[in-house]
Amino acid sequence: xxxxxxxxxxxxxxxxxxxxxxxxxxxxxxxxxxxxxxxxxxxxxxxxxxxxxxxxxxxxxxxxxxxxxxxxxxxxxxxxxxxxxxxxxxxxxxxxxxxxxxxxxxxxxxxxxxxxxxxxxxxxxxxxxxxxxxxxxxxxxxxxxxxxxxxxxxxxxxxxxxxxxxxxxxxxxxxxxxxxxxxxxxxxxxxxxxxxxxxxxxxxxxxxxxxxxxxxxxxxxxxxxxxxxxxxxxxxxxxxxxxxxxxxxxxxxxxxxxxxxxxxxxxxxx
Amino acid sequence: xxxxxxxxxxxxxxxxxxxxxxxxxxxxxxxxxxxxxxxxxxxxxxxxxxxxxxxxxxxxxxxxxxxxxxxxxxxxxxxxxxxxxxxxxxxxxxxxxxxxxxxxxxxxxxxxxxxxxxxxxxxxxxxxxxxxxxxxxxxxxxxxxxxxxxxxxxxxxxxxxxxxxxxxxxxxxxxxxxxxxxxxxxxxxxxxxxxxxxxxxxxxxxxxxxxxxxxxxxxxxxxxxxxxxxxxxxxxxxxxxxxxxxxxxxxxxxxxxxxxxxxxxxxxxx
Amino acid sequence: xxxxxxxxxxxxxxxxxxxxxxxxxxxxxxxxxxxxxxxxxxxxxxxxxxxxxxxxxxxxxxxxxxxxxxxxxxxxxxxxxxxxxxxxxxxxxxxxxxxxxxxxxxxxxxxxxxxxxxxxxxxxxxxxxxxxxxxxxxxxxxxxxxxxxxxxxxxxxxxxxxxxxxxxxxxxxxxxxxxxxxxxxxxxxxxxxxxxxxxxxxxxxxxxxxxxxxxxxxxxxxxxxxxxxxxxxxxxxxxxxxxxxxxxxxxxxxxxxxxxxxxxxxxxxx
Numbered sequence: 001x002x003x004x005x006x007x008x009x010x011x012x013x014x015x016x017x018x019x020x021x022x023x024x025x026x027x028x029x030x031x032x033x034x035x036x037x038x039x040x041x042x043x044x045x046x047x048x049x050x051x052x053x054x055x056x057x058x059x060x061x062x063x064x065x066x067x068x069x070x071x072x073x074x075x076x077x078x079x080x081x082x083x084x085x086x087x088x089x090x091x092x093x094x095x096x097x098x099x100x101x102x103x104x105x106x107x108x109x110x111x112x113x114x115x116x117x118x119x120x121x122x123x124x125x126x127x128x129x130x131x132x133x134x135x136x137x138x139x140x141x142x143x144x145x146x147x148x149x150x151x152x153x154x155x156x157x158x159x160x161x162x163x164x165x166x167x168x169x170x171x172x173x174x175x176x177x178x179x180x181x182x183x184x185x186x187x188x189x190x191x192x193x194x195x196x197x198x199x200x201x202x203x204x205x206x207x208x209x210x211x212x213x214x215x216x217x218x219x220x221x222x223x224x225x226x227x228x229x230x231x232x233x234x235x236x237x238x239x240x241x242x243x244x245x246x247x248x249x250x251x252x253x254x255x256x257x258x259x260x261x262x263x264x265x266x267x268x269x270x
Numbered sequence: 271x272x273x274x275x276x277x278x279x280x281x282x283x284x285x286x287x288x289x290x291x292x293x294x295x296x297x298x299x300x301x302x303x304x305x306x307x308x309x310x311x312x313x314x315x316x317x318x319x320x321x322x323x324x325x326x327x328x329x330x331x332x333x334x335x336x337x338x339x340x341x342x343x344x345x346x347x348x349x350x351x352x353x354x355x356x357x358x359x360x361x362x363x364x365x366x367x368x369x370x371x372x373x374x375x376x377x378x379x380x381x382x383x384x385x386x387x388x389x390x391x392x393x394x395x396x397x398x399x400x401x402x403x404x405x406x407x408x409x410x411x412x413x414x415x416x417x418x419x420x421x422x423x424x425x426x427x428x429x430x431x432x433x434x435x436x437x438x439x440x441x442x443x444x445x446x447x448x449x450x451x452x453x454x455x456x457x458x459x460x461x462x463x464x465x466x467x468x469x470x471x472x473x474x475x476x477x478x479x480x481x482x483x484x485x486x487x488x489x490x491x492x493x494x495x496x497x498x499x500x501x502x503x504x505x506x507x508x509x510x511x512x513x514x515x516x517x518x519x520x521x522x523x524x525x526x527x528x529x530x531x532x533x534x535x536x537x538x539x540x
Numbered sequence: 541x542x543x544x545x546x547x548x549x550x551x552x553x554x555x556x557x558x559x560x561x562x563x564x565x566x567x568x569x570x571x572x573x574x575x576x577x578x579x580x581x582x583x584x585x586x587x588x589x590x591x592x593x594x595x596x597x598x599x600x601x602x603x604x605x606x607x608x609x610x611x612x613x614x615x616x617x618x619x620x621x622x623x624x625x626x627x628x629x630x631x632x633x634x635x636x637x638x639x640x641x642x643x644x645x646x647x648x649x650x651x652x653x654x655x656x657x658x659x660x661x662x663x664x665x666x667x668x669x670x671x672x673x674x675x676x677x678x679x680x681x682x683x684x685x686x687x688x689x690x691x692x693x694x695x696x697x698x699x700x701x702x703x704x705x706x707x708x709x710x711x712x713x714x715x716x717x718x719x720x721x722x723x724x725x726x727x728x729x730x731x732x733x734x735x736x737x738x739x740x741x742x743x744x745x746x747x748x749x750x751x752x753x754x755x756x757x758x759x760x761x762x763x764x765x766x767x768x769x770x771x772x773x774x775x776x777x778x779x780x781x782x783x784x785x786x787x788x789x790x791x792x793x794x795x796x797x798x799x800x801x802x803x804x805x806x807x808x809x810x
Contacts, residue, residue, distance in 0.1 A: 024584070025295055025565055025568050025569075025586070026569050026572050028337075029296050029299060029300065029461060032296050032461035032462075033460060033509065033510075033513075036460060036461055037459060042461065044294070044296055044336070044337050045337065046295070046337040046339040046342075047339045049370070049371075050370045053370040053371065054369065054370055057369075067586040069586040069587045069611060069615075071339060071341075072586075075339075096583070099593075099597075100589070100590045100593035100594055101589075101593065102589045102593065103590060188576075190573060190576060191569060191572035191576055191582065192572075237785075237791075238787060238789070238791035239573065240573075240577070240783070240785060240786065240787030240788040241788055244511055244513070244784060245507075245510060247510030248507040248510040248511055251459065251507075251508035252508050298566050299565075299569060299732070302566050302731035302732075303730060303779065303783070306731055307778060307780070312731065313636070313639075314566055316607040316608065316612075317608060319640070319642045320608070320642040320643060323639075323640035323641065323642065324640055327639075341609060513780070514780030514784060515781075517778060517780030518776070518777040518780040520778075521729065521777075521778035521779055522778050
């Protein structure tokens with residue numbers, strides 16, 4: 001069904017949406033660079049008032065709890081509420097939910113105070129947020145369960161779009177499920193691959209407001225995975241080379257090449 | 271007039287000045303690496319007492335508000351005041367001034383409490399700080415006005431050197447204006463290009479205390495832009511390759527090559 | 541004696557230990573990427589409760605004071621104490637000890653409240669922590685003294701393993717000293733080379749609990765230095781290229797190649 005996603009990448013590059021990221025210290029630079037490579041316009045904030053104002057002019061907001069502390073939680077909540085008022089999409093990345101009670105509690109607080117458009121996490125994180133059984137190691141998911149069912153259950157329970165990333169990415173709304181089949185194992189050898197995808201999804205949503213959000217999220221995940229495959233075609237010796245080939249691919253991969261190489265399947269009804 | 275700037279790069283490499291950076295989370299690593307590649311010695315600080323002590327032994331201090339919050343504002347003010355006492359140059363990068371009232375107010379507070387040697391920003395930021403008309407999108411400048419006049423007005427109003435970066439860099443004191451004509455559009459596709467330039471300017475100032483500061487700032491901006499052109503000669507496929515070719519160029523570009531390729535013009539009297 | 545270290549790298553790659561890093565903002569991304577390239581599993585934390593919980597499931601904890609402020613000091617102490625309870629190794633990197641009284645005091649507080657397994661720093665930092673004479677410039681060591689004697693004295697005084705990095709790395713316990721002779725000057729042109737080594741040492745310790753800790757620390761330092769030499773074999777034009785070749789080398793350098801190229805000598809009794 002990838003043909004239906006055609007045009008969504010070019011929308012990002014034409015509209016260059018302003019994306020506000022309240023994100024973790026590990027990936028903050030990579031996030032800015034990923035969005036710039038893609039053609040979007042990143043902005044970051046560390047102060048509640050600053051974030052509230054910026055959310056009013058942004059096209060979308062990404063919230064990520066990877067190195068959360070109290071002051072950032074306040075900033076994050078302000079950003080989310082302000083985005084809700086402005087009617088722009090809010091994507092939540094619950095990094096390490098389930099790994100500690102501090103993180104799990106923070107996610108619950110965010111979900112209760114901010115209307116989230118899309119939740120993006122690995123299997124373990126999504127399972128933790130929705131009390132499903134799964135395996136975690138630190139902030140990495142090591143579960144081997146049925147990821148499609150996991151995503152479907154989560155989307156239904158939370159009544160939002162859920163993107164579970166891993167070997168395959170599963171994108172599920174309460175009523176429909178799509179699966180992207182591209183990518184490379186090398187993505188697990190660089191930090192922040194999932195985190196940056198959260199921001200890329202936000203940019204796609206901001207630039208494609210007229211389209212079906214589940215298809216927009218799928219377009220973002222599919223484009224991202226195909227870009228990773230393009231990076232592997234340059235034969236990196238390791239994750240150092242790969243990271244920068246990947247960033248180049250976010251910049252130079254065309255809509256046509258992506259659509260040609262991307263594989264997206266329907267995951268059945270929920 | 272580029273011949274007059276000759277020798278200023280070698281001074282940095284010989285003296286290896288210690289530069290303290292109170293900067294934003296997005297660019298903090300890139301700043302350290304940019305200064306190391308250039309041959310300077312970076313140090314960072316996140317605590318007021320720590321920053322106050324370090325400013326006493328540094329050759330220059332860079333202040334950047336890109337991810338400002340309250341604790342960092344305190345650190346930044348301490349660093350600036352301590353640098354003033356030590357008589358070393360202080361460069362201010364007002365990232366996103368004009369984008370939010372929080373940032374604009376912070377810049378005003380800094381300008382009122384710390385004697386700034388050089389203000390470096392894009393057109394929108396400099397316009398916001400000096401109440402001139404311009405266009406902003408998030409923290410990016412999208413104005414199309416007369417950047418030379420903008421810089422001249424700002425330098426006169428603030429009575430300091432102002433560096434407005436963009437397609438051309440305009441460096442203006444209250445009495446003289448210089449323009450660098452090098453660079454590449456690819457610099458807009460990596461984060462932190464302007465922020466790191468602020469630290470490079472600080473390093474040039476620290477190592478060239480006997481020279482005319484407007485010429486020293488121009489040397490820094492010109493060298494930086496020529497290094498970016500050198501990086502483009504290696505034909506990067508995108509911003510990933512470019513960023514590291516650029517860092518290599520900061521390391522390997524010689525004084526002679528820079529002077530040969532650099533174009534600097536006088537911008538007329540203020 | 542390098543043959544005695546054989547197998548320690550493969551242990552890291554097989555066990556993929558979870559390493560918690562409470563580290564500075566400059567190197568936090570590079571630390572995550574270095575550990576992932578090596579084959580370990582990084583996790584970061586910025587909140588005391590979060591850190592306390594994570595330390596209970598981690599294989600080792602790295603503490604680094606490079607951009608310390610009050611909230612992080614609290615997190616760092618919680619992480620250390622929790623690691624002590626869990627009986628896992630704790631490595632301390634006293635970045636800039638001696639450069640400011642704030643840093644020196646923080647290190648003393650940490651040493652008094654947390655049982656540290658390994659202290660890793662440059663000569664100036666180790667000298668500052670142990671009140672020995674040495675030279676500092678900002679957070680960089682510029683002393684020219686007898687680094688072997690410095691390490692021996694520090695290990696004896698603190699009753700722990702001390703790793704002094706520089707042109708040679710000297711690893712000393714209270715009763716034995718080892719020296720690694722590999723490496724490249726280019727490591728001084730990228731930020732965080734020493735900081736990431738602290739995390740690599742932590743990963744080696746976590747994966748080799750049955751082995752003699754001084755030999756494990758030496759294996760980590762030796763592997764890291766040989767990886768840097770491998771990166772130089774790809775002829776980087778500067779520190780930009782080098783950093784990513786080095787990360788690739790952490791990923792692809794085999795146990796056999798490392799052992800073949802590594803040079804480790806005994807440093808005499810203490």
